[in-house]
Amino acid sequence: MSVLITGGLGHVGSWVAYQLAKQGKRIIIADMAAGHFDRLGLDYLEEVRDQLVLESVDVLDYHSMFELMLRHRDDLEGVIHGVSVIAGPHFQQRPFKHISINATGTLNVFEICRILGIDKVVNMSSGAVYGDAPGPQNEATPYKATDLYGATKISAELYGLQYSDTYGMDVRNARLFFVYGPGKRPSHMHKVYQALFGPLEGLDDIQAPNGSEQALDWTHVHDTAAGIVKLFEKDSVVHRNFNISSGVPVDHLQIVEHVADITGKRASVTLGPGPFVVRGTPLDITLAQQELGFTPKFTDIREGIRDYWQWLKANAD
Template sequence: MAVLITGGLGHVGSWVATHLARAGRKVIICDMAAAHFDRMGLDYLEEVRDNIVLESVDVLDTHTLFETFLRYQDELEGVIHGVSVIAGPTFKTRPFRHLSINAMGTLNVYETCRLLGIKRIVNMSSGAVYGDASGQLHETTPYKATDLYGATKISGELYGDQYSETYDMDIRQARLFFVYGPGKKPSHMHAVYQAMFGPLEGLKGVHAANGRDQITDWTHVEDTAQGIVRLFDTPAVPHRHYNISCGVAVSHQRIVELVSEQLGYDSDMQLGPGPFVVRGAPLDIQRARDDLGFTPRYADIREGLEDYRRWLLGQS
């Protein structure tokens, strides 16, 4: 049997694929970057290349999406949907394109699965569905969109719930939060990420315009991935929505300080006032602990930073 992952060459998707492939499972990765895999530097995924099939697919191309899913229909356990334009100030610069990828792309995956009788889907949603709600955020916290990205994630969940109800499908929502770790170099990310994690790669003197006053869950990418795999693999779950994060809130400024402490020197990283994106925190992960046996390995971000640094050193 096989698992198909859309966006399987993205930061989270590539680690989900790695965890599945390491367990000996066949993984079909549908990603527009498939042709460039050999140049992406995903060393951990290259190690399990024999269990990986790469397909170049745009989730907005409904015909190619359907034809690709159809080709593997008889061997699929299910689908993990991870294609998404990430949150950030640039999301609103091309609203129709970004909204289409996140909302219509998700709907295209659901509909293709419905037509082909593929029942189980895990959708990579987001803690952005809670917006700026205060306090510890539980899966029963009401939806609240405070930006366009959050609105796309709410729509993806609502589509999923209704497809599950109407067509007897098993669509599960993994509400992810801010992710860091191996697979993404800080130098390839936005300025706030660079200011926090960049010194681990040797960056210095990054001055971001905002982000200093934000407190949120930063979850190691492998913890995020193993939570998604657990949600996919658990035979029957009593709920459709699960927070998948470290469950521990930490301030952006504190991360800057912890990185300096780990390195033993100050890299002149500065965060400007205000949040990077408006979000509440932390996510409550007790439901995932109880139902999925999910336990973050890197709940202490200092250990996660050490692991991230080791990976970055190996890339130089």
């Protein structure tokens, strides 16, 4: 059987693809970037390349998405939906486009699954659905949007829950939080991400506009992907929404110190005042631990930083 992963060449989706492929599954990756796979630097996917089918498609192009999923339907055990424009200042610069990708793109996937009779869908959601509610936030914490991105993630979750209730589908929401690690370079990310992790890649003289007064539960991408895989593989679930995070908040200035200690080099890094994004922290991961058997490995961020550093050194430009 196969699993279709939308956004399967993204940071999280590519590791979900890797982990499922390592279990012997065939993976259909539906991603706009599929046409230039060789230039993405996702070295770990080379190891499972024979099990991947790459499909270049825009999730907003309903007809092409439909045709693609129709072609693979008979072999699909389910879909993992990971296309999204992620949170950050960039999101606000083109609100209509980005809201469309996150909300309408997700709706397209649910609608095609409904028509084609593909019941099982894991939707990559976000702890942004809690906004700045004080942590630890559990799955019963009410929805609160503190930015447009959060609004799109709430709407996508609600579409999924209503498709489940109305059409008997099995949509599950994985609420992810602040992912870091192999697969994405700090130099390709927002300044705050560069300030925290950039020195691992040799970046220096980094000034981020904010972020110094915040602690967040940053989560190593292997743990994020493992949580999604566990949620997908569970035969039946009692709950539909699950927090998937390290569950351990770490002060941003502490991360800068850890990176300097681990690399043995102190780069010039400044984080401006205030938070990076308006969020409460941490996510309470008890439900995922109990119902899914989710156990994040990198709860000590220093271990995660070391692993990230190894990957960046092995994949230097």
